[in-house]
Structure formats: C-alpha cells, structure tokens
Amino acid sequence: MPRLLVLLCLLSALASAGERPLELVTLQYPPYQYQDGAEVSGVAVDIVRExxxxxxxxxxxxxxxxxxxxAxxxxxxxxxxFTLYKTPEREARLD
Incomplete structure (x- = not known):
C-alpha cells in the first residue's frame, strides 16, 4: 500500500510538471497591469501570478x-x- 501511494504521488508530480502554462490576457491599465519591455508587470499581475x-x-x-x-x-x-467587472452579459458568456 505505501508503495502505491508513493507511485501515485510521483505520477501526479510528473503530470503537473509537464502542464502547459495557462494563457491569461488583460489590458494595459497602469499601475495594475502594464507592459514593461518584454515583461508584463503591475499590482494585479503580481497577485494573479502569486x-x-x-x-x-x-x-x-x-x-x-x-x-x-x-474575444x-x-x-x-x-x-x-483579468481584471474584469462582473456584468450579466459577461456572466452569460464567461465562466
């Protein structure tokens, strides 16, 4: 039983290590999110990343x-x- 648990933990770790990054989009809205050279920075970006x-x-x-x-x-x-205001129209089209 302990070997099975260890094997399942290892398989889970390997599966999550190969996950593709989630693609997140936002608008340019300093200081919350903005393009800083090649890097996206800002207060909201820091919170989302964390x-x-x-x-x-x-x-x-x-x-x-x-x-x-x-779109x-x-x-x-x-x-x-992100950062998105909640509206009935957006609730109908987005999760």
Missing part, C-alpha cells in the same frame, strides 16, 4: 486591447481574462 504559483499552475500573461482580450477569452484562445 495565486497561480500557490496552485502550482504555470501561467503566461499577455496584454492586448480590451476588445481583443474579451480571446470568449472564443477559448485565452484560458482566462
């Missing part, structure tokens, strides 16, 4: 114009969008 780090999930964050970010999230080209 939350996903604690979950053990890698993320890749890109900045696009707001309309394009919404990417709605079509599945992006896994998530």
């Amino acid at each position: 939350a996903f780090r604690r979950m053990g999930r890698p993320v890749h964050i890109s900045i696009y114009p707001w309309g394009r970010s919404l 990417m999230a709605e079509s599945g080209q992006a896994d998530a969008i």
Whole structure:
C-alpha cells in the first residue's frame, strides 16, 4: 500500500510538471497591469501570478486591447481574462 501511494504521488508530480502554462490576457491599465519591455508587470499581475504559483499552475500573461482580450477569452484562445467587472452579459458568456 505505501508503495502505491508513493507511485501515485510521483505520477501526479510528473503530470503537473509537464502542464502547459495557462494563457491569461488583460489590458494595459497602469499601475495594475502594464507592459514593461518584454515583461508584463503591475499590482494585479503580481497577485494573479502569486495565486497561480500557490496552485502550482504555470501561467503566461499577455496584454492586448480590451476588445481583443474579451474575444480571446470568449472564443477559448485565452484560458482566462483579468481584471474584469462582473456584468450579466459577461456572466452569460464567461465562466
């Protein structure tokens, strides 16, 4: 039994290590999120990165114009969008 548990833990660790980064999109909105050379920075970016780090999930964050970010999230080209105000229309189209 202990060997099975160790094997399952190792397999779980290997599976999560090979996960592709989640694609997150947002808009340029300093100081919360902004493009700083090749790096995306800002207060909201730091919070999002830390939350996903604690979950053990890698993320890749890109900045696009707001309309394009919404379209990417709605079509599945992006896994998530942030910072977003909750509206009934968005609730109907996004999880």
